[in-house]
Amino acid sequence: MKKQLHYIFIVLMVLVLIGLFISSSMTYHQQEMKPGFIHKYFPLLENWVGHWNIYYGGRWHNAHLDQGVAGMTQFVMRKMAHFGSFFLLGLFGSLGLKKIFQSWGGPLLIWLGTILVAFCDEFHQMLTGDRTPSVHDVMLDSSGALLAILICMIVYGIKNFKNSKNDA
Template identity: 40%
Template sequence: MDRKLKLQEKWYWIGAAVVELILFISSSMTYKQQTSIPFLERHLGSNSRPFYSLLKGIGFQYGDKYQSMKNDGYFNFLEFFIRKGAHFGTYFVLGILLCLALYTYFKGNVALKIFIPWMVATGLAAFDEFHQGLTGGRSPMVEDVILDSVGALTAILITLLILIFIKKHQKKHHPFSMEY
């Protein structure tokens, strides 16, 4: 399995670079260029409001602002969840790619297989927020870096668990395999 990952390593690095390029382009856009509210209003209209009853009871502090449907309105609050889901999801994908790209560098050291890709993803998240701060109408948030970092760490842990499971399964079914 390690040999197979090593052969595919360049593709994981390319995938990580593509994700980072998308993030760089995204953080270069102003909020007005990026907002999904007109799309949501156009496609959900004023009558169809999915998750309305669920969302109306939710409120919490995120950064220096209290987020709630009462404070923000339905479409802004829904967009908040979409945007934060995109943060988590994008760094989840980046976490998988970095974990697989760096996997063979730390033979036998599970701690480094977790820590290094996580720190790379967290550093990229911090850089992305810094870059976003240079864009008009956008503000960098430590909370977004934390959310990104948690997305990457979640992906890394799941990826490593799957790889460990695969390795044990291969060992069990191919005890004389030289791939370990």
């Protein structure tokens, strides 16, 4: 069963990659959420981020500059999608490829692979109309993947420590 679990994580990793490709193929306007949609489905997030001031990509983002609270909420949701999708990519990659990369070099290769995917994703967005590639998004993406990989490494380390302690 454990061997099959690795395959499930690899399939989930591939599904995340497909989702990233589809998402970066869409124009900004195809992904845009209207203020009414945000008010209806994300009122808690809207109330929470409405007063934030975030410096990202060389400029400030807030409700005043980003077309109101709905615009700021949409900005935060887009960045959360970047971070979250690459967190999942790093997580599923770490869990699915654990058997292949058993040394400490494995997590590094997985992280470098996610960085490559992030660059390719931004390049793909450049080819898509009405999208702007950003090195800041690559850094955000790679941070999400790195966090997931580090969490996996910590959990594996604790598990191995407990197993070695029980064997002694």
